[in-house]
Amino acid sequence: MIKVEEEIKKFIRKQLAFNSGKNLFANADNNSLTFIPVEESIVRIVKDMNEDAEINMINSVIDEVIQEFCKVNQYYSFDSGSLGELKQIYKQLNSSVRILNGNLSSSKLEKISRQHYQKLSEWLLKSNAFAEKIYTPTEEFAQPVACSEYSAELQLTVLGVELKKLLEPILDIGCGREMNLVHYLRQLGLEAFGIDRFEVESPFYEKTDWLEYAYEANKWGTIISNLAFSNHFVHHNLRTDGNYVVYAKKYMEILQSLQPNGSFYYSPSLPFIETHLDKSKFSCINNQLEGYVYQSSIITRLL
Numbered sequence: 001m002i003k004v005e006e007e008i009k010k011f012i013r014k015q016l017a018f019n020s021g022k023n024l025f026a027n028a029d030n031n032s033l034t035f036i037p038v039e040e041s042i043v044r045i046v047k048d049m050n051e052d053a054e055i056n057m058i059n060s061v062i063d064e065v066i067q068e069f070c071k072v073n074q075y076y077s078f079d080s081g082s083l084g085e086l087k088q089i090y091k092q093l094n095s096s097v098r099i100l101n102g103n104l105s106s107s108k109l110e111k112i113s114r115q116h117y118q119k120l121s122e123w124l125l126k127s128n129a130f131a132e133k134i135y136t137p138t139e140e141f142a143q144p145v146a147c148s149e150y151s152a153e154l155q156l157t158v159l160g161v162e163l164k165k166l167l168e169p170i171l172d173i174g175c176g177r178e179m180n181l182v183h184y185l186r187q188l189g190l191e192a193f194g195i196d197r198f199e200v201e202s203p204f205y206e207k208t209d210w211l212e213y214a215y216e217a218n219k220w221g222t223i224i225s226n227l228a229f230s231n232h233f234v235h236h237n238l239r240t241d242g243n244y245v246v247y248a249k250k251y252m253e254i255l256q257s258l259q260p261n262g263s264f265y266y267s268p269s270l271p272f273i274e275t276h277l278d279k280s281k282f283s284c285i286n287n288q289l290e291g292y293v294y295q296s297s298i299i300t301r302l303l
Contacts, residue, residue, distance in 0.1 A: 005057075011042050012061055016068055021144065024121040027137040035113045038097070047098045058090045063199040065090075069124075070197075073131070073145045075235050077243070078197070079209055082127035089119050129241055149176040152184030155226040159265040159296045160287040166190060167221025167262050173210050173254075174228025181224065211243075211250055215257035223254060223264045230266040230297075237272060248273060255282060258301040267296035274299070 018036050026033070049057065062083060069076050078086070096112045124131055135142050156163070168191040172181050175194030182204055185192035195206045195213055206213070210229055233251065236242030251273060254264060274284050274297060285298040 005053075008042060008045050008057060009060060011039075012064060016064055020068060021072060021141050023135050023137075023139050023142040024117065024124055025132055025135045025137055026140055030138055030140045031117075032140055033113070033117045035109050035116075038100075038109060043097055043100050046094055049094075054091070054094060058087050058094070060199075061090050062086055067198060071144065072142045073128075075145060075232060076124075076128050076131070077209070077211070077232070078127055080212060082123070085123055085126075089116070089123060092119070130239060149178045149180060150226065152181045155181050155224070158267055158289055158292065159224065159226055160285075160289075160298060161224070161265055163188065165263075167259060169193065169220060170222040170224065171195070171220050173223060173225035175205070179205060181226075211246060215250075215253050217256050218259055219257050221259050221262045223258065223262075225264075225266040227267060229254075230268055230270050233270060233273075234268060255299060255301060260301055260303045263298050263300040265296070265298050268294035269297040 015036055019033050022033050023030070024033070065086070066078060066083075069078075093112070093116050096115070100108060150158075155161075166185075170185055170190060170192040172179075172192065172194040175182050175196050177196070177198045177200055179194050179200065179202060182192045182194040182202075186204065193204045193206070194200075194202075195208050195210060197207065197209055199207055215223075229251075233244070233247040236247050237244040251270070255277075258264060269286050271286075274286075277284060277299070281302055283300045283302060285300075286295045287298070288295050
C-alpha cells in the first residue's frame, strides 16, 4: 500500500511541476495547461481505490495544489469552504479518470484536462476574484507574487524582538513550512507554536487559516507575524474588493488574546488601524529598520 501511495504521489508531483507557474486565465492561443501522459498503472490505482484511500490522496493533492497557488501569489486566500469545493473538483477528476478503462488516447485526456482546468479557473475566481484583474489572458505564465521563509535571526531583527522580554506561550502566525522561528525559540527553551495553511508534521504546529483560527482570550504571552498577517491586511485594505473588515475584526481578536503585558510583534505596520487603538488598553511602538521601506510594530496589552 505504501508503494502504491508513493507511486501516485510521485505522479501528482510530476503533473504539478509540468504546469508550475502557468496562467490559469490564459486564452486558447497562450494556454499550455495540460495533463502529462497517464500510465495505465496510475488509472488502475485510481480505479481500485477505496473511499478512505481516495480521501487521503485528495487531501495530499490539495496540499500540494495550494502550495503551488501560493508560490504564484502569496495573497491568495482559501477558507474552509473553498478548500471543500476544491476537493470536489479533484473528486470529479478521479471519477473521470476511472471511466477511462484503459482508453488513454490523447483526445480523451485533452477533454478531461480542459474540463478540469476550466473548473479550477472558475474556482479560483470565486475564491480570489482579484486574480483575473492582474493576470492577462495573453501571458502563458503568471508573474509570481511570492513570499520567502526567512531565518529566525532576521525575523527577530526586523521585528525588534528582545528575547529576554518575550512572554510565553508564543504564537507565530504564518510561520511557514520550515517553522524557522518556532524551532529557534524552542531550542532556547521557550514554549513556541506556529500556524499556517500548509501540511506540516509537528506537535507544535496547527494547519489552519489565520482568519479562521480561534485566538482564545488572554492565552498568549507573545504573538509574532513577520510579513504575514499584517502584510495581507494591508493588501486587503488597498483592494476595492478586499476583506479588510474581517481582517480588522481578527486583528482585534488577536490583541484580546494577549495576556496582560503581552505583545503582538508584526511587520509591516498598520497605521490605518493602530491610530484608533484605545491608548488606555494598548501601547504601540513603531520601528524603522535601516534598509527597509516599511516599519514594524509592537502592540502591548496594558494591565
